[in-house]
Amino acid sequence: MEYHSPFAYVPYHSTGRFDCQRHILLKLYGNFQKSLALFYKKIFVDMRKALAFLCAQYIIYNIQETIVAMEGTETMIKHLSLKAYGKVNLGLDVLRRREDGYHEVRMVMQTVGLFDRVELLCRDNPGVTVETNLYYLPTNENNLVYKAAALLMNEFGVEHGLHIQLKKFIPVAAGMAGGSSDAAAVLVGVNKMFGLGLSMEQLQERGLRIGADVPYCVLRGTALSEGVGEILTPLPAMPQCRVLIAKPGINVSTRSVYENLHMEELTEKDHPDIDGLVEAIRQGDLCRAASLMGNTLERVTIPAHPEIAAIKRMMLETGAAGAIMSGSGPTVFGLYTNPKSASTAYERLRYGDGSRIVRQVYLTNFFNRREPEEF
Numbered sequence: 001m002e003y004h005s006p007f008a009y010v011p012y013h014s015t016g017r018f019d020c021q022r023h024i025l026l027k028l029y030g031n032f033q034k035s036l037a038l039f040y041k042k043i044f045v046d047m048r049k050a051l052a053f054l055c056a057q058y059i060i061y062n063i064q065e066t067i068v069a070m071e072g073t074e075t076m077i078k079h080l081s082l083k084a085y086g087k088v089n090l091g092l093d094v095l096r097r098r099e100d101g102y103h104e105v106r107m108v109m110q111t112v113g114l115f116d117r118v119e120l121l122c123r124d125n126p127g128v129t130v131e132t133n134l135y136y137l138p139t140n141e142n143n144l145v146y147k148a149a150a151l152l153m154n155e156f157g158v159e160h161g162l163h164i165q166l167k168k169f170i171p172v173a174a175g176m177a178g179g180s181s182d183a184a185a186v187l188v189g190v191n192k193m194f195g196l197g198l199s200m201e202q203l204q205e206r207g208l209r210i211g212a213d214v215p216y217c218v219l220r221g222t223a224l225s226e227g228v229g230e231i232l233t234p235l236p237a238m239p240q241c242r243v244l245i246a247k248p249g250i251n252v253s254t255r256s257v258y259e260n261l262h263m264e265e266l267t268e269k270d271h272p273d274i275d276g277l278v279e280a281i282r283q284g285d286l287c288r289a290a291s292l293m294g295n296t297l298e299r300v301t302i303p304a305h306p307e308i309a310a311i312k313r314m315m316l317e318t319g320a321a322g323a324i325m326s327g328s329g330p331t332v333f334g335l336y337t338n339p340k341s342a343s344t345a346y347e348r349l350r351y352g353d354g355s356r357i358v359r360q361v362y363l364t365n366f367f368n369r370r371e372p373e374e375f
């Protein structure tokens with residue numbers, strides 16, 4: 001007899017009732033296996049998302065306190081744990097190239113909640129040693145944390161040694177001043193650990209010898225940065241919002257971006273309205289500030305890396321009030337007033353079509369400047 005299985009598209013040749021039941025059971029078992037596979041797949045994807053969420057939470061919210069130890073009768077700091085926050089440029093205008101090769105800029109800087117962890121451990125033997133979680137970063141005098149520690153310890157003849165543990169979370173060579181921020185944290189930490197008594201301004205002066213962004217990283221918060229980065233004017237804190245940060249899988253050298261910037265080719269629209277942006281921040285108008293954001297260096301970096309424009313587009317499509325490249329790139333950030341849109345955009349860049357071009361993505365907030373007595 002010929003039996004047409006209700007589950008199969010081809011006739012099923014049966015020799016009796018038992019075969020028919022067996023076939024149905026097999027079919028049901030097949031469906032069960034499929035559901036199980038789907039179930040496992042869902043659990044796997046959910047776990048991946050949960051893990052990413054936990055990592056993001058760890059990166060953004062993990063807070064450790066300073067540890068102070070007693071040695072004999074003298075109280076001294078043996079271990080300091082600091083957070084070195086990254087920055088984005090809400091505005092970056094390049095005014096001119098100076099005779100010494102440096103560029104004069106006007107930038108609106110903003111600290112964000114994404115940070116590197118810097119641990120300082122006092123040692124009895126003199127000298128500075130560095131260890132880091134990123135194998136490709138230098139651990140000698142080429143690391144900015146080493147430079148910062150050596151600069152202060154040599155100047156003040158500190159007899160103790162220092163071991164620096166650096167855990168990097170801020171994307172490297174990404175336009176977020178990760179290295180400068182680490183150096184600033186070390187300046188602040190060494191000053192505190194060895195009781196050097198330097199003021200914030202004196203730390204900024206020394207920071208400028210390490211890099212143009214270091215003085216700002218000592219200050220933090222919302223600020224206007226002029227000259228080559230050394231003239232700083234603190235601004236009122238930017239109104240809070242969700243900040244989506246995405247770095248494509250490419251690295252960009254700040255030096256080569258400035259070398260390829262031809263000032264004579266720039267048009268008016270390559271220069272963002274920094275005064276308008278500062279005014280909007282002073283008025284606490286987040287949407288206006290977001291609409292005035294701009295970065296002259298996009299003119300060099302975007303033609304070389306069109307994925308930057310694609311990420312900006314995705315952020316604007318998902319409801320960002322503004323999205324631009326930070327510093328010399330390639331990191332792009334978007335500002336979201338609606339937290340739900342920000343989460344949807346994060347999902348799209350992390351798991352959706354954006355994941356083809358985005359290597360690292362973070363959802364965070366602005367970090368606003370702390371009270372000066374903390375330094």
Ligand code: ATP
Pocket residue numbers: 137138142143144145166171172173174175176177178179180182183213254327328
């Ligand atoms: P900026 O926005 O100030 O231009 P960036 O984000 O583009 O900085 P960084 O991540 O600070 O770039 O580092 C640029 C280069 O500096 C790296 O290629 C790296 O080799 C070197 N470097 C030295 N010390 C550090 C550090 N502590 N963290 C990151 N990079 C460091």
